[in-house]
Amino acid sequence: MISVRMRAELKGLHVSGAERLIEEGSLKQVVQELLRRPKAYDKLVITVEKVEKVFLIPKALTIYSYDFKCVEDARAFALEKLEEVGIKRELGQKALELLDKGPNPRGGNMRGAVLMDVQTGERLEPDKERGIRTVRVDWKDRKAIKQALLKRGIKRKYLNRLMDALALATKNVHCGVLAELCWSDDEDYTTGYVASNLGYIRINPLKELGKPIGGRVYFVKREDLENLIECLESKAVLIEALT
Ligand code: COA
């Protein structure tokens, strides 16, 4: 199969990223589709790479959605959900504070995720401005998944975002991430999530509207960190169906 990855920049800032794992025959069509994805850019890079082995995950994490009247209540719920999978309250709190102020030590967003030691709360990602990115993950049949999500009442304007984030979170759990806390750095998008083997729990609003700060915290065991990072970055994974 082929890994196709697109990233776009505007005035030196990353503004859009997307990827696909596809058969060679649909390369032209997929490249055209990815070219249309960013609204505006002054630089766009598409990488096309052959992939030898692809691992199949039969089912994505189960989706749940919860709405709250304010960020405070939504974050309290996120902490509860993290505790249910064994993340100590003080570590959940630390992750919330990190994403709230911006997890990049130089201020603002990172280019990937924080890896947080589930025992000590220490940050384990080798480069704390970059973080670790989960890549080489896609749906086996995107069209079918889109239709299924529309049928479940997901609004069309949120489809791409939900599909990308659910695929990413499903791969993370497969690789051994115990739990993930995320909200977007897009100032217009306030729905974040807690993901773990209990499911993909969408929570709104995890941040205030208009705030361009977000990120991801992966709670991980420090043993076997090398294999975990290798899996997140390099293992090619296709997800077959929704749960
Ligand atoms: N955020 C910020 N900068 C990014 C980035 C991201 N998500 N992805 C790439 N870049 C920039 C960085 O400057 C990076 O350099 P670095 O490695 O020093 O950070 C540079 O582009 C090259 O990145 P590379 O890892 O070679 O890109 P890639 O070709 O493997 O593509 C993407 C990675 C763009 C496909 C991936 O980041 C992505 O966006 N995935 C799909 C969408 C997704 O799942 N998003 C999650 C939210 S729903």
Ligand code: AMP
């Ligand atoms: P987004 O949901 O696209 O707004 O991304 C929110 C944050 O997640 C970004 O600020 C990055 O820190 C991080 N991020 C983006 N892409 C990835 C990825 N592929 N893997 C892990 N973290 C990512």
